[in-house]
Amino acid sequence: MVMKKKTISAARPRRAGAATTAIPESTDSASMFDPVERAPAYTKVSSAIEHKIMSRALRGGDVLPAELELAQQFRVHRSTVREALRQLESAGLVTRPPGAKRMIVSRPEAAKVASGMRHALVLHEVSFVDVWEAMMVIEPEVAALAAMRRTQADLVTLTQTSEAFRDSPEGDPDSVNIVALFFEQLGAASRNQVLVLAKQSLAQALAPSLARMIDTVPQARARITDAQKRIINAVRDKNAEEARKWMSKHVRDFKRGYEVAGISPDTPISV
């Protein structure tokens, strides 16, 4: 009754490895052989599926075959498929709509990507100035683009958001989110997905410390409201140069705020 495994597993393709004990990095002695390619099955499965998705053979919205069927197709155990699916899931390539059974193919949303970037920034102990510097590079240009391409609808949502911020109560922990939303909407108005993605990461990374800053510096709220208003006006007038200028001031103001709040520019951004 115990032999079931022995025989089968001997015939089954196991690992490809032949393991050079300890894998010395040295390639100094004439390298005759390439390092043997060794990847766990779950990785192979996940990259096979990933490929299908990236090459658009599987398109967003398609439902993935059931785990068992995948397992049969790949000739691996269901657990192995599941591990592969978990990878794809955390990469945002597949998703399960809440309360649904099957996985569907999905495109990684901006928020997803941004959170990956935020992880990286936090763990690399990137300092506040670095993020700020990146904002100084990106935001003014985004504002300029937004000024050129905005629609009437953009203008409306921007205005609403700005007013929501102005009217948000003093210690409201949601204020930061509104500020972030303003930036996000401005990004949307720029009609450039790429910049939106990049911006969002920065906003996410900055949010926690920004919250502290706003709560610490009394005049912060007023200054932000004012800057937003001027930016909106520039965007309304399709005045790119003006939008760029005010956004530049606005971002520069953030740094001033940090200084006033006594937060060192070298503070690593945190969770």
Add this chain to the structure above:
Amino acid sequence: MVMKKKTISAARPRRAGAATTAIPESTDSASMFDPVERAPAYTKVSSAIEHKIMSRALRGGDVLPAELELAQQFRVHRSTVREALRQLESAGLVTRPPGAKRMIVSRPEAAKVASGMRHALVLHEVSFVDVWEAMMVIEPEVAALAAMRRTQADLVTLTQTSEAFRDSPEGDPDSVNIVALFFEQLGAASRNQVLVLAKQSLAQALAPSLARMIDTVPQARARITDAQKRIINAVRDKNAEEARKWMSKHVRDFKRGYEVAGISPDTPISV
């Protein structure tokens, strides 16, 4: 002999769900209840570990406990832990050094994050102009920063890379990588992690089509070599303004190249 599971599983904490049949998205009728929190165990496990990592309770380089031990601590089965680990693995938060047993905590590397972003860009069918536009925003500023902060060592590597490109044979499929490397090194010289991360994504996304462009447009190689040389000179002289200007020209040239190669600016970037 079959009851072993029944009893145990009844005592074990199962899903928390109570499933509102079909989950209507409507929140229009006065929402009295919050949606019941329903997350699979593997998710809870992975976010528990993720938290420990993000809060730096587990720091980069630490070895994670063995799967079995984790399973015992979380009181779940090893398979469940494994699924959680796969998520963290593809997020780049944990890694297994080739040929090592235990997982170690790691910081997501730039390449990792960039590839996530590339997925997103490709799947959102972002067009070439969008990426190009983002480059137009970022690269010149990076060049300027690099000019201000470069060290002697940066200068050396940049020069080497540029020469490597100049000397790379006509149809060498590696040429693009060298171009990308030049950008990457310039990013490194800017001493800003954040921008490096953003740049790398763009470079990755652009690489495939750039390769085609270089191979199609005869004068491309010469123009790139020339631009690189001028940028290096500006960086050498710590002349930020000049570096910005030439990088701007350089990137603009890419677009011209695409036009000459007959690639439409609206082509979605691809794998």
Add this chain to the structure above:
DNA sequence: AAAGACGGACTGTCGGACAATAGGGCAATT
């Protein structure tokens, strides 16, 4: 001391099992 042999600790993968749920269909009820 170098070269093996040995055993324990882990991972990769598998087979198998069972509970819970989604989704559909069908009948009973209102």
Add this chain to the structure above:
DNA sequence: AATTGCCCTATTGTCCGACAGTCCGTCTTT
């Protein structure tokens, strides 16, 4: 007709248990 109850199947979430492959440190052997 709309609602509700009930059953059935496909599929996921989780677990148990097992074993081969591999890493690594220790103990022999030469």
